[in-house]
Amino acid sequence: MRALLHADWLRFRRRKDLWIIGIGILILSGVTFLAAYRTDSTDPQWPTPAQIREEVMTFSDFSGMTPEEAAAQIDLMVADATAQYESAKEESERQQAFALQKYDLSQAVFTMLGNATAPIVALVLISTLVVGDEFRFGTIRTSLLAAGPRRRFLAARVISLFVMTVGLYVAVILLATLLALVLRLVGAEVISPTTPVDLASGIAWLGAVVLATMVIISLGLALTVLLRSGALPLLIVVIAALTELFVAALPIFAPNEFLSGVPQVFLLRNIRMLTGSLGMDTHAVALSETGEMPYQAFVVPMVGIAAVVAAWGILFLVIADRRLRTMDVVE
Amino acid sequence: MDGRSAVIETRGLVKRFAEANAVDGIDLDVPAGGVYGFLGPNGAGKTTTIRILVGLLWPTRGTSRIFGETVVPGAPVLARVGSLIERPALYPYLSASENVRVFGTSHGLGPDVLLRRIAESLDRVGLAAVARRKAGGFSTGMRQRLALAIALIGRPDLVILDEPTNGLDPNGVVDVRELIARLAADGTTVFLSSHVLPEVEQLCDRVAILRAGRIVAEGPTNDLLGTGERLFVRFDTPAEAESARAILGLSASPIDAGPTRPGSALLVDTPIAEASTLNRRLGEAGLYPAELTPRRESLEAVFRELTSDNPDATAAAGHAVREPGAGEPAPSPPAPATEADR
Numbered sequence: 001m002r003a004l005l006h007a008d009w010l011r012f013r014r015r016k017d018l019w020i021i022g023i024g025i026l027i028l029s030g031v032t033f034l035a036a037y038r039t040d041s042t043d044p045q046w047p048t049p050a051q052i053r054e055e056v057m058t059f060s061d062f063s064g065m066t067p068e069e070a071a072a073q074i075d076l077m078v079a080d081a082t083a084q085y086e087s088a089k090e091e092s093e094r095q096q097a098f099a100l101q102k103y104d105l106s107q108a109v110f111t112m113l114g115n116a117t118a119p120i121v122a123l124v125l126i127s128t129l130v131v132g133d134e135f136r137f138g139t140i141r142t143s144l145l146a147a148g149p150r151r152r153f154l155a156a157r158v159i160s161l162f163v164m165t166v167g168l169y170v171a172v173i174l175l176a177t178l179l180a181l182v183l184r185l186v187g188a189e190v191i192s193p194t195t196p197v198d199l200a201s202g203i204a205w206l207g208a209v210v211l212a213t214m215v216i217i218s219l220g221l222a223l224t225v226l227l228r229s230g231a232l233p234l235l236i237v238v239i240a241a242l243t244e245l246f247v248a249a250l251p252i253f254a255p256n257e258f259l260s261g262v263p264q265v266f267l268l269r270n271i272r273m274l275t276g277s278l279g280m281d282t283h284a285v286a287l288s289e290t291g292e293m294p295y296q297a298f299v300v301p302m303v304g305i306a307a308v309v310a311a312w313g314i315l316f317l318v319i320a321d322r323r324l325r326t327m328d329v330v331e
Numbered sequence: 332m333d334g335r336s337a338v339i340e341t342r343g344l345v346k347r348f349a350e351a352n353a354v355d356g357i358d359l360d361v362p363a364g365g366v367y368g369f370l371g372p373n374g375a376g377k378t379t380t381i382r383i384l385v386g387l388l389w390p391t392r393g394t395s396r397i398f399g400e401t402v403v404p405g406a407p408v409l410a411r412v413g414s415l416i417e418r419p420a421l422y423p424y425l426s427a428s429e430n431v432r433v434f435g436t437s438h439g440l441g442p443d444v445l446l447r448r449i450a451e452s453l454d455r456v457g458l459a460a461v462a463r464r465k466a467g468g469f470s471t472g473m474r475q476r477l478a479l480a481i482a483l484i485g486r487p488d489l490v491i492l493d494e495p496t497n498g499l500d501p502n503g504v505v506d507v508r509e510l511i512a513r514l515a516a517d518g519t520t521v522f523l524s525s526h527v528l529p530e531v532e533q534l535c536d537r538v539a540i541l542r543a544g545r546i547v548a549e550g551p552t553n554d555l556l557g558t559g560e561r562l563f564v565r566f567d568t569p570a571e572a573e574s575a576r577a578i579l580g581l582s583a584s585p586i587d588a589g590p591t592r593p594g595s596a597l598l599v600d601t602p603i604a605e606a607s608t609l610n611r612r613l614g615e616a617g618l619y620p621a622e623l624t625p626r627r628e629s630l631e632a633v634f635r636e637l638t639s640d641n642p643d644a645t646a647a648a649g650h651a652v653r654e655p656g657a658g659e660p661a662p663s664p665p666a667p668a669t670e671a672d673r
Contacts, residue, residue: 007436014425138420141387142481145414146437149405325404329387331420 004147004156011130012160018126022168025122029172033103033112033179040099041189046089052081100191108180109173110202113209119168120213125234127161127217132230138331150325157221158214158317165213169206205275208306212271215313219267222320228331244268267312274305337396338363338489338520339384344393346379353379355544356393361522361537366515368531368552369524370630371541372638377524378417380541381493384522385414397489410438413487415495419478423467427458427477430466431484438485452480457506471498479507483514490514491522496530508534532630542638552630562599562606564613565622569594578616579609588622598626 012018047055056077062070102111113119134140147153183190216237223233248263263269339361346354354376361367371377382388384395386404394401400408421430428449435445453459456476461469466477475498482490492511496504504527511534515521525531531538532552539549548555565588566572572585572595579599588596601609603625610623 003436003439007433010429010433010436011422011425014422014429016424137422138418139422140420141385141416142420142434143437144387144404145385145409145412146434147405148407148410151405326389328389329382329404 001152001156001159004152005159007146008156008160012164015130017129018164021122021126022171025119025168026171026175028118029112030175030179033108033176036111037103037183037188040096040102043096044089044092046085049078049082052085053078056081097191100189103180103183103188103190104192105177105180105184108176110205112172112176112179113169113206119172119209120216123161123165123168123213124216124220124237126164127157127220128224128230128233130161131157131221131224132228132233135224135228135331136230140331141329144329151321154221154225154317154321154324158218161217161221162210162214165210165217169210169213173206204302208274208302211306211313212275212309215267215271215309215316218313218316218320222316222323225320225323225327241268265308267309270305270308270312274302274309336363336399337361339367339395339397339522340399341380341384341395342393344380344383344395345391346376346383346388347391348379352391352544354383354390357541357544357546359539359546359549361520363520364515364518365536366511366521366523366534368535368538369522369541370526370528370531370538370634375541375638376544377541378493379544381414381416381491381522381524385409385412385416385491387416410485411488412491413482413485413489414491414493415475415478415482416491416493419474421466421469421474421477421481424465426463426465427453427469427473427480428462430477431480434481435484440485448484448486452484453477455483455510456480457503472500472503475499476503476507479510487519489520489522491524493524494526495523496525496527504530528631528634538630540634540638547638555630561626562601562603562609563596563622563624563626564599564609564620565592565596566618567595567621571595571618572597574616575613575618575620578612578618596622 053074056074060074060077062073065073101107134143144150144153147156180190219237219240220233223236224230227233227236244266245268248266248269252259337360339359341357341359344354344357344359345352353374357376357380359380369377369380379388383390384397384402386402386406386409389404396402397406397408398411400406402408422433425433431449431452432445435448440448449462450459453462456479458473458476458480461473466474469477475495479492479495482492495511496507499507508530511521511523515534521534523531523535535552537550538552538555539546540555541547564572564575566575569585576583576585576597579597581597581599583598585594586596586598587593599609606623606625610620613620
């Protein structure tokens with residue numbers, strides 16, 4: 001197995017497309033992170049007292065009033081508007097302060113990864129490329145012969161892709177940490193979170209992201225082996241995601257309790273819950289308004305969802321394994 | 332089999348695709364050492380058989396064994412087999428040496444051994460000078476050479492080659508033939524499928540000929556060609572030739588011995604060793620041939636006869652035809668046919 005993994009490394013490191021995808025994801029993540037910071041850190045323009053007075057005079061009707069009455073009314077309305085703006089400003093500053101916690105060193109990783117959609121898509125693309133090209137170039141023949149039992153070929157690919165997945169997420173984490181440090185160094189306005197991140201919850205979330213990615217990769221692998229193509233599986237994954245949304249909303253699942261539970265086992269729904277909810281829960285730390293609510297890890301309820309997601313992954317790998325072991329290689 | 336143990340052994344091998352049997356009950360016994368030729372027209376089932384032998388296809392029925400171990404996809408014994416099947420399978424984004432290295436690494440070769448073997452194998456196939464060039468830019472011939480280097484990197488005990496000289500220039504063809512001969516001389520068994528019949532005739536100790544998924548002839552190359560031996564018997568006059576035909580009991584008319592000697596020769600299907608007997612019979616009848624020379628058949632002629640669509644041609648050929656499931660080939664008695672009969 002080590003020999004196969006080494007051979008995979010020799011091949012993958014020479015593939016420009018894989019490097020381009022990986023670096024592209026890092027650039028996309030970095031740019032998105034900085035753009036979001038810029039939006040969150042930009043103060044809204046608040047009107048000056050003179051502008052408030054002018055606004056009041058422009059949009060109000062003082063006909064029928066004496067000049068003294070009108071002046072008094074204007075003063076009253078200006079005071080009222082000023083108070084409203086002050087209140088809005090306070091709320092805005094409060095929200096901004098919470099938002100700027102996301103760019104603190106302790107939160108930057110979760111902010112940059114978000115629900116990990118872009119890395120997942122990139123890694124599925126990579127998985128379909130590296131296996132699909134074996135069929136395209138005909139190297140599946142020599143690769144299978146070199147691997148011995150066909151299951152070893154699949155196992156080596158899964159392990160290689162897992163290493164790539166972890167590698168990409170580690171790179172994203174390092175980038176997020178680096179950018180958070182840069183923001184701190186350049187004196188950018190970043191607010192320290194009122195409640196520290198729960199480390200176990202953060203690790204659980206990262207684990208959930210890696211699990212979800214591996215499951216989607218397994219889907220890509222299974223489709224690639226079934227279709228002997230690298231391009232079609234990616235299209236099918238996208239279509240499947242849209243189809244699942246459509247199917248889950250069908251009225252056939254509404255009538256009774258049993259049917260309404262069916263969508264609960266849908267793959268992408270569970271992945272969204274797993275990565276999205278855990279991510280939001282982790283963010284809840286940063287966004288906790290008072291700090292009185294200590295961060296509660298939502299790990300236990302998520303174990304069930306993670307199990308459903310993992311079951312899908314195992315199913316995909318079993319399909320890929322069975323197909324690979326029984327297939328006639330005619331490439 | 333010459334008493335040698337079988338490296339490849341198949342029994343009743345069948346592979347069915349859709350509605351047809353691509354391989355239809357093949358029994359093979361490839362002895363250890365030497366070069367074994369595997370011939371047949373396009374679609375005869377050669378590549379399908381080879382793919383089964385290297386574990387890329389599952390047989391529909393029958394068994395195949397290599398070095399005594401049953402071959403199924405992923406069988407451990409396949410680690411002792413190097414193969415080149417149809418078009419070369421290469422990673423275009425890797426250089427020649429990297430391609431060899433990837434497959435050498437997969438075979439579990441250590442870094443030091445690997446480096447030495449990569450240099451050796453690329454040198455052996457004439458690609459040492461372009462070792463650092465990307466395989467994607469290689470010509471067909473270079474790709475074929477590189478695939479050959481990959482097939483040999485693990486120093487296999489059995490090498491299965493499917494059209495190894497495809498796309499090679501004349502020098503390349505000679506190089507590969509020499510390489511095959513060297514492999515055989517070193518004790519490696521080479522199973523060679525080729526359309527280049529002079530190549531097979533030159534290299535192979537033993538040959539099997541396939542037609543429509545079945546083996547129609549199998550045996551030592553010399554025997555296969557020997558059963559097609561003929562004697563060319565020329566007389567001074569057409570009348571002598573006609574008399575000789577009657578004496579020898581040939582059904583076909585005399586043939587021309589050249590533009591100036593119409594109808595004055597006979598082609599007699601008989602082993603060369605029978606030449607003196609034939610000469611004596613003619614002499615006893617007062618007929619003295621002006622020329623009596625052996626006309627040994629080429630493998631090409633044998634191949635054409637055995638794989639012709641005309642069943643009579645095969646039947647009349649009288650070669651060592653072995654039905655699937657039969658034991659060693661039993662040559663049929665040579666039929667007294669002349670060129671005109673064919």
